[in-house]
Amino acid sequence: MSFRIGATVLLDINGRALQSYNFNTKRILGCVKNVLSFLDDYEVDEIHLIIPLKGKGVDTSKVLTELKDVSISTPLSVGGGLNVKNIAEITNDPYFERLVFNSLIFDDNEVIKQVSLKMGRQAILAYMPFILHKNTLKIYHSKRNKFINVSDEFWRNLNSLCNEVILLDADAEGTRKGFNFKVFKFLKFPIDRV
Amino acid sequence: MILVVNIIDVGLGNINSIEHWTRDCHLFPRRVTNIDQFTNGPIIIPGVASAGEYMERLKSLALDKEIIKRCQSGQKIIGICLGFQILSNYSEEDSGTNCLGLLNGVTRYIEDKKTHNGWEDIKIDTRRVKHNVSFPKKRVKKIDGRVFFNHELMIELEDDVYTHILSNGITSYAFKNNIFGMQFHPEKSQQTGQDLLKLII
Numbered sequence: 001m002s003f004r005i006g007a008t009v010l011l012d013i014n015g016r017a018l019q020s021y022n023f024n025t026k027r028i029l030g031c032v033k034n035v036l037s038f039l040d041d042y043e044v045d046e047i048h049l050i051i052p053l054k055g056k057g058v059d060t061s062k063v064l065t066e067l068k069d070v071s072i073s074t075p076l077s078v079g080g081g082l083n084v085k086n087i088a089e090i091t092n093d094p095y096f097e098r099l100v101f102n103s104l105i106f107d108d109n110e111v112i113k114q115v116s117l118k119m120g121r122q123a124i125l126a127y128m129p130f131i132l133h134k135n136t137l138k139i140y141h142s143k144r145n146k147f148i149n150v151s152d153e154f155w156r157n158l159n160s161l162c163n164e165v166i167l168l169d170a171d172a173e174g175t176r177k178g179f180n181f182k183v184f185k186f187l188k189f190p191i192d193r194v
Numbered sequence: 195m196i197l198v199v200n201i202i203d204v205g206l207g208n209i210n211s212i213e214h215w216t217r218d219c220h221l222f223p224r225r226v227t228n229i230d231q232f233t234n235g236p237i238i239i240p241g242v243a244s245a246g247e248y249m250e251r252l253k254s255l256a257l258d259k260e261i262i263k264r265c266q267s268g269q270k271i272i273g274i275c276l277g278f279q280i281l282s283n284y285s286e287e288d289s290g291t292n293c294l295g296l297l298n299g300v301t302r303y304i305e306d307k308k309t310h311n312g313w314e315d316i317k318i319d320t321r322r323v324k325h326n327v328s329f330p331k332k333r334v335k336k337i338d339g340r341v342f343f344n345h346e347l348m349i350e351l352e353d354d355v356y357t358h359i360l361s362n363g364i365t366s367y368a369f370k371n372n373i374f375g376m377q378f379h380p381e382k383s384q385q386t387g388q389d390l391l392k393l394i395i
């Protein structure tokens with residue numbers, strides 16, 4: 001087993017692909033289907049489609065179900081703003097292999113357990129943007145839209161519920177700083193599943 | 195003539211991806227939700243689900259017995275990931291699940307409940323296969339590429355089958371007569387996945 005080259009594609013509520021800089025500035029790249037098709041042709045190892053939810057009235061399931069006819073042969077994960085209702089809709093006839101969770105790991109384990117029963121635990125992926133300031137690790141909570149300290153319970157949930165974790169260095173995102181590998185010292189999660 | 199492939203649809207699994215995969219290989223996918231919808235073409239049992247729930251739904255629709263019957267009559271069966279695991283006799287998933295028993299063996303959690311995600315090499319040359327496997331007579335006889343794995347359970351077979359065991363002890367695939375089981379996801383293995391489907395159908 002070796003490193004995988006993964007591509008994380010951010011989506012806005014109109015289904016357009018976004019480029020993100022430093023976790024606060026976003027630029028529209030264009031049609032997500034073209035982006036996926038390009039990444040598929042390029043043969044990246046896997047693609048994660050994330051809707052970075054902010055504000056009311058965002059319908060994740062609508063955005064995600066519109067992508068149903070996307071024909072790519074690269075492993076695909078989707079996530080962002082998932083809840084009981086839209087999970088039932090999008091897992092009914094999935095075109096992806098895995099679901100990506102963030103705030104539900106903090107808040108509502110039952111939903112993830114239900115998905116696990118339906119799709120298997122191998123289909124559960126955690127999305128963890130982080131910042132590391134003054135030797136303190138903070139993880140992004142998408143529902144609260146802020147970076148928070150994590151409890152032992154969070155790590156327990158992560159270990160028992162999630163198959164793998166995507167770590168995103170929010171300080172370095174879209175910059176040339178480089179990933180802060182010091183984060184590995186703070187993780188209470190098997191390194192081979194990161 | 196376009197070959198129709200039967201894709202088992204019990205409301206679980208990444209059926210959309212399987213449909214795209216088969217269409218890309220110039221096959222015609224047909225979703226099978228009850229026993230009257232089968233054709234005589236190959237039967238694909240998809241992955242991305244858990245064994246307990248999947249077997250329960252198969253049984254409630256009587257698809258389990260129909261798949262066994264059709265397999266015994268020589269119809270080609272392609273099991274992918276979970277679809278491969280449920281070809282065994284028993285799976286440890288969901289506190290223990292009795293499976294189809296088309297391949298002698300059991301499905302266990304990977305040691306220490308580890309996970310196996312990522313890409314592995316695959317090489318198949320049908321001219322060198324000594325086991326009885328019903329590969330179609332085609333000009334393309336071998337593949338050499340990489341395939342995508344994403345699973346937490348692995349199958350341990352007792353049958354003498356044409357198989358490949360990875361260095362970590364995981365059975366990558368097992369082919370026996372008209373049964374083609376794959377632990378990886380060929381539908382998400384890019385060009386190699388398409389080559390593989392063309393090789394076995």
